[in-house]
Amino acid sequence: MLKSLLPHSIRGSILLVAILPSAIALIIMAVSQYSSSVDSEREHLYEKARISLEPVVGLATRSINGANIMKLRSADAKALYEANPDLLWLEMKGMSEAREATPFSPKQPPREIQHQFQRGEMVGEDLGLFEQFTGATEEKSHWSYDPYRLYMVVPLSGLDNGGELRVLFRVDSLEEIGPRTFLNIALLFVIGMAIAIAISLFISRGITAPLRIAVEAARRIASGDFSTVIDHHTEQKNEAVDLINALDHMQQNLFGKIVSEKNEALKLKVALDNVTSNVMLAGPKGEILYLNKAVEGFFRERESMIREVLPSFSVDELVGGNIHNFHRDPAAIQKILDDMDVNGHTSTVTVAGRILQQIFIPVFNETGERLGTIAEWHDKTEMHNIQNDIQGLIDAAVQGDIQQRLDTTSYEGYLHELGDGINSMLDVLQAPLQEVEQVLPEVSNGDLTQRMVGEYKGDFLTLKNSINDTVDNLHDMVKQVRGVAAEVELGANDMVSGNGALSERIAMQSQALSETTANMEGMNQSIQQSQGHLDQASTLSKEASELAGEGDTIVKQAIEAMEGIRDSSGRIADIIGVIDSIAFQTNLLALNAAVEAARAGEQGKGFAVVAGEVRNLAHRSSEAASEVKGLIEESVSRVESGSAQVNRSGKSLQQIHQAINQLTDLVAQISEVGHQQQRDVGQVNQAVSNLESVNQQNAAMVEESSASTQNMAQNSQQLIKMVESFRIE
Numbered sequence: 226m227l228k229s230l231l232p233h234s235i236r237g238s239i240l241l242v243a244i245l246p247s248a249i250a251l252i253i254m255a256v257s258q259y260s261s262s263v264d265s266e267r268e269h270l271y272e273k274a275r276i277s278l279e280p281v282v283g284l285a286t287r288s289i290n291g292a293n294i295m296k297l298r299s300a301d302a303k304a305l306y307e308a309n310p311d312l313l314w315l316e317m318k319g320m321s322e323a324r325e326a327t328p329f330s331p332k333q334p335p336r337e338i339q340h341q342f343q344r345g346e347m348v349g350e351d352l353g354l355f356e357q358f359t360g361a362t363e364e365k366s367h368w369s370y371d372p373y374r375l376y377m378v379v380p381l382s383g384l385d386n387g388g389e390l391r392v393l394f395r396v397d398s399l400e401e402i403g404p405r406t407f408l409n410i411a412l413l414f415v416i417g418m419a420i421a422i423a424i425s426l427f428i429s430r431g432i433t434a435p436l437r438i439a440v441e442a443a444r445r446i447a448s449g450d451f452s453t454v455i456d457h458h459t460e461q462k463n464e465a466v467d468l469i470n471a472l473d474h475m476q477q478n479l480f481g482k483i484v485s486e487k488n489e490a491l492k493l494k495v496a497l498d499n500v501t502s503n504v505m506l507a508g509p510k511g512e513i514l515y516l517n518k519a520v521e522g523f524f525r526e527r528e529s530m531i532r533e534v535l536p537s538f539s540v541d542e543l544v545g546g547n548i549h550n551f552h553r554d555p556a557a558i559q560k561i562l563d564d565m566d567v568n569g570h571t572s573t574v575t576v577a578g579r580i581l582q583q584i585f586i587p588v589f590n591e592t593g594e595r596l597g598t599i600a601e602w603h604d605k606t607e608m609h610n611i612q613n614d615i616q617g618l619i620d621a622a623v624q625g626d627i628q629q630r631l632d633t634t635s636y637e638g639y640l641h642e643l644g645d646g647i648n649s650m651l652d653v654l655q656a657p658l659q660e661v662e663q664v665l666p667e668v669s670n671g672d673l674t675q676r677m678v679g680e681y682k683g684d685f686l687t688l689k690n691s692i693n694d695t696v697d698n699l700h701d702m703v704k705q706v707r708g709v710a711a712e713v714e715l716g717a718n719d720m721v722s723g724n725g726a727l728s729e730r731i732a733m734q735s736q737a738l739s740e741t742t743a744n745m746e747g748m749n750q751s752i753q754q755s756q757g758h759l760d761q762a763s764t765l766s767k768e769a770s771e772l773a774g775e776g777d778t779i780v781k782q783a784i785e786a787m788e789g790i791r792d793s794s795g796r797i798a799d800i801i802g803v804i805d806s807i808a809f810q811t812n813l814l815a816l817n818a819a820v821e822a823a824r825a826g827e828q829g830k831g832f833a834v835v836a837g838e839v840r841n842l843a844h845r846s847s848e849a850a851s852e853v854k855g856l857i858e859e860s861v862s863r864v865e866s867g868s869a870q871v872n873r874s875g876k877s878l879q880q881i882h883q884a885i886n887q888l889t890d891l892v893a894q895i896s897e898v899g900h901q902q903q904r905d906v907g908q909v910n911q912a913v914s915n916l917e918s919v920n921q922q923n924a925a926m927v928e929e930s931s932a933s934t935q936n937m938a939q940n941s942q943q944l945i946k947m948v949e950s951f952r953i954e
Contacts, residue, residue, distance in 0.1 A: 503602040506588075509595055511548045511559060520602055527604070530577045548600055551576065551583075562587075562598055573605070580605045611640055615647065627651050627658065657685045661692060673700040713825055713937070720821040720934040727814040728931065731924045734807035738917040741800040745910045748793045752903045755790060758782075760896060791865060797909070801854040804916060808847035811923060815840030818930060825937055835930040842919045842926075849912045856905045863898055870895075 503520035507513050516524075524531070524540045531538045535550070549555030551574050561570055562585055569586040584601040614631055621629050630651065633644035660679050667675040673696055677689040819833050819840065870891065 505543070505548070505600045505602070507548045507598045507600055509597055511555070511562065511598070513544050513546050513548055514597065516543055523602055523604070527576075527579060530579060533577045535576075548598075551581075561585075578606075580609050607636075608640070611636065611644070615644075618647065618651075622651070627655050653685075657681055657688060661688070664692065664696070668696055668699070673703060716821055716824045718938055720818065720825070720930075720937075723814070723817055723821065725931065727811075727818070728924065728927045730807070730810055730814065731920060731927055734804075734811070735917065735920045735924060737800070737803050737807060738913060738920050741797075741804060742910070742913050742917060744793075744796060744800055745906065745913050748797055749903070749906045749910055751790060751793055752899065752906050755899050755902070797853075797857045801857060804849075804913075805847055805851065805854065807920075808844070811842070811846065812840055812844060831933050835926050835933065839923050839926050839930070842923050846916050846919050849916055853909045853912050856909055859905075863902065 502517075503523040504517045505513055505520050506515040521540060521543075524543065528538065528540055538550075547555070549558055552558045552572075558572065561572075565585065565587055567587065567589075569584060571585070572583050574581050574583065582603040582605045584603070586599045586601070588596045588599060590596055618629055618631060621627070630648045631644040633641050633648070636644045657677070657679060660677050664675045664677055676693050676696060679689065681689050815837070818835070819837060823833060
């Protein structure tokens, strides 16, 4: 409500500010003057009151007797009324209980009297009188008035019921003081207010006139008009003129700054128009405010393509449109733009098969307020295609195909350099691989004189050295294999010759064994005959007594038979010696074959096994022959023993009759020996048969060994031919 009472213009405010203090000051002055006039009139009345009060105070002083104050006598009161015509009446309350009366100084108000006492300025009789009647209390005498009377109240300290002395005066003179003083002051107030209003109007006109000029200048500046010259009012010197001067300086500074900013903006626009980057400027809500020439050309080149997806698209209508028209979800992209920091945001949109990249960068002023967004456009389709080309090249290289190359004719800038670099790298990779492809096939065809001769570095140099070292090692190995193969062939030929000789000796041994077998069969028959004779001898021994005459004949026949057995045993021993010799020769041949097989190495392992088996068979044949020989020698020994006995029988034929019993026993023993001989001869025959079988096996093994040796010779010849296929010189 208070605001509604305030003026709504500067002039009204100035008038209010100028007149209101003046009115307040005049009112204060009037009140002060009124109070001063009243005080002056009251001072006059105070003087009268003092004169009237002195007798009363004296009377009260004289009336104090201990704790009682006597009532004023009517005569005294009448004398007071007569002496003071302005005194209306005098009242005293509680006088009978008063011990003190309050002094009063007519020249000063009671408060000042008390303050004078408290400050220690009251001296002499006044101090004694004050202390006597007040008892130094803080109670004060005071004046009081109402519209009808003026009276002085003197409290009587020390009274329990608050007794006081009141002196009342006429009020005629007091009633005249107020109206007379009020009229005088009211007249002065009206005159002062008129003067204040006139001065305020003059001052307000001096203030508001420049302010009107300042307001008009500010309006023109706000509308962008900086051409009007502002009147400075240089003859005046006040704040309003300072305001006009400040507005003039502000207009000049703003005009200069705007011109400078226009120049800077023009430079920036020219720079953005000529920059190669595709730049557009959008407002806080995505509204497009500016396009540089590059982005305009960028969209014009793709306008027809974009219209396939956005039929209403037009480059001429981009400014004023919204950047979100290129996105499917404008709200989402707007939220991203609102939330992004100074690092910006990058997004990609696909329009009609073209991959378009947007780089958004926020624009802030000095206070951090968001002004808009810079959007930079790039067509990443070629980059994407180049990436696909490079990926295809990498995939082909992973599969082992490094013949492919990038077609860099359509590449630009760094991508062209990158593509050429990749092609150069593949050329560097291909050169050593091509030389490897040239050298290794020749090496695989047997040409060990080929080497890698290209100049390489790093891992390719290591590859070159490794391949050359491999070929060198293969060259030396083939050269050594050639020498070893020749030696193997020579050893195989020697083994073939040795196997032929061994085969002939085995054939001879086989023939000898056949003869031995035939002889053993004859000897077996002889032994069987001897056994029959022994049986007959046993029978004859029983009939010895009857056949004593025929004893000589039988003894002679026995001697002849024994001699035949001895001869046969000798021949058998000779045959066994031959067999033993054959076994020894076979053992030597097997040993020689084993040595030759050892010289042949891996190719002679099979032959070495055969030679070992032949050697074992020869050893067994030798042992069997030795056993047969021992048996034959034992048989011969026994035959000789039998012959000796027959001789003794012949000599002691005469004693046969006497020693018939002994002869019977002896014949029985001989018969047993004959059976044993028959068994021994059977074993010898079996041993010879086994030896013949072994000999046949030896012959078969020799044939196999000969075949293996011939095969080894053929393999060695084939190895020589294979090694000769390598070119080492």
